[in-house]
Amino acid sequence: METVEIDATGISTEDLNERLMALMLDGTEKFVLKNVCGQRYIGTRLYSKNGNKPRVDIDITGTPGSDLGAFMSGHRVRVHGNVQDGVGNTMDDGEIVVEGRAGDVLGMSMRGGKIFIRDNTGYRTALHMKEYLDKKPVLVIGGTTQDFLGEYMAGGIVILLGLGELPHNQTFIGTGMHGGVIYIRGKVDKLQVAGQVDISEPGVEDRKLLDKFVGEFIESFPDLGLNKEEILKGDFIKLAPKSKRPYAKMYA
């Protein structure tokens, strides 16, 4: 596997992504990007029109700019550091692992692939995430989020592990939610959750999902030395929409 290392110091967003694209089309499968500082849309451009679907690994040190992995189709990104807003925006497929925290609208309209965030995330996490058949996006967050988690959510799986210092203080969880599922480990008051969302205990099938994705989360961060049994032992709640047809009765 050919690896290319790029020092991103002083390179513009457009130039950096153009280089990644050219190298990918030339057969590079792994990129190591050093000193990334604010360059946006990393991974977005990497699509080949000739039908073959190249899959590359991108290892980032530094702080990538907004829209990391936006519209991305199938690559693997690992960030040693924090990320900004719009990570995984309308992402189609692939995997993003962040050894740090993420900003707002993380995973907005994401339709497939996985995102693992080690720490906390900003407002409107998993906004309007959706799914179709076996294409189900998965978002696992080690810490917690700000308000409006899962707003308009239409599909996919979100797991909040609450491993950090912060309690789940966010409000308006699941406003407008009409699909998908959110699992939260730890305590959430009913008042923090929107009226159209049903709060229940995870069942057997839910436990299987949790087992699988918590396992993958732990594997993504081997340095943390997390214990799966310990984490899964905690209290989990399940949030799912009461109706898939929120607008069914609105019209004359």
Place this chain on the structure above:
Amino acid sequence: MKSFVFPEFQIIRDEEKCGQCRGCERQCSFGTHTYDPLTDRLISDDYKCAGCQRCVIFCPKDAIVVRPTQSFYRPNASWSREKIEDLKKQAETGGVILTGCGNDKPFRIYWDHIVLNASQVTNPSIDPLREPMELRTFLGAKPDLMDIDFKGGDVEIKTKISPHLMVETPILFSAMSYGAISYNAFKSLATASKQFGTLFNTGEGGLPRELRAEFGGNAIVQVASGRYGIDAEYLNCAAAVEIKVGQGAKPGIGGHLPGEKVSQSVAETRMIPVGTDAISPAPHHDIYSIEDLSMLIHALKEATNYEKPVSVKIAAVHNVAAIASGIVRAGADIIAIDGLRGGTGAAPKAIRDNVGIPIELAISALDMRLKNEGIRNRCSIVAAGGLRSSSDIIKAIALGADAVYIGTAALIAMGCTLCQKCNTGKCNWGLCTQDPRLSGRLNTEIATKRLTNLLNAWSHEIMEMLGGMGINAIESLRGNRDHLRGIGLYEWELEVLGIKGAGQ
């Protein structure tokens, strides 16, 4: 609860002519006509009639007349029949009134108050049948300066030119999503644009995979707030990408495709489960500012390797010119503006009929603002919403548009009668429906022919009018307001339109 609303239409069947073939019964998806075997007669329920005229046109004996009902409330200039009946319906259901098509209220239609010029004596007119006449239009950002190099008689362009769209006529098909319209209607628009050399717009419902290779090159694919059906292939197979911020029929609100219309195939194209409400939030939740919009524009340019122009579509509202200036500065190559009379598959009536401004005023305000700011070259303007004829189009271009989108006009070409029942999903003309029995009524070959005929006819009329003005390229008319004069308009209206009064 007994409804106190009386029927909108009255169906009159000439019993002498009727041959009891039961054609009307089969034609009507609203169940208006039924056959009574006891009397061997057809019975019609006026209450069910949508006024779409399908049965009238398809009755082999010309036996049916459908007309507005003769019953009336006591005439009242304030309480029109429509106001009374909408109120009653809401008292009976407690719901929002939904409707289809564009605003039908008598707001001033400026097209009908503007006249065109023609050459007499001093500047001879041109006959398009004898002389070349250019309607070909390029849409996209033009550079501020063009740097060229002469090398041994050859000219080389040194400036990096942004990607452009080329259309053979300045008429594009407006965004109509698969989901709002039927597969056959969608495919007919795609085929007609390909045959004619223009573009259609997918709306926000995605582009069915099997159409991508053949029609992608003629498609403007939309990215709307719901982000349905978007993947890298969708973006990259298209001619251009359009960010839909607003729509003339419903500025400021999102859309919902009701679960009933999310069939297997619609679900597949939008990539959402069958039968769920497809909700497009009112705003894009990643766009709360011009800077955010710029970020999405560039994300899409990245996603398409800077090979495609990015358009931003907004509804024409009060500050449209200032907003558009921001959009150009955010990096859009094309601005599509949709006026007050723009159509829709479904919109709350209160919004359709009361929000936004007429497209004529918006085009002019926008064109003048961008010119004054010295950035008009940086984007093309595509105007939409209420263009009904070739003369409306040529006036739009003289007011400053580069091209126009037609939606309602294209539907009418395929058979639509503007019955405004699109939101029911029961369109008898096979246009706004997902019911295979109804959509099968639309023959794609015939519909395509009707669309290309329309494009042909209008393009030819535009050439005639251009020739009459002594102009041989549509480009020379763009923003050329000297060729327009207003009739019966107030001073402020002439000022916004940037035109003189007739005789001035």
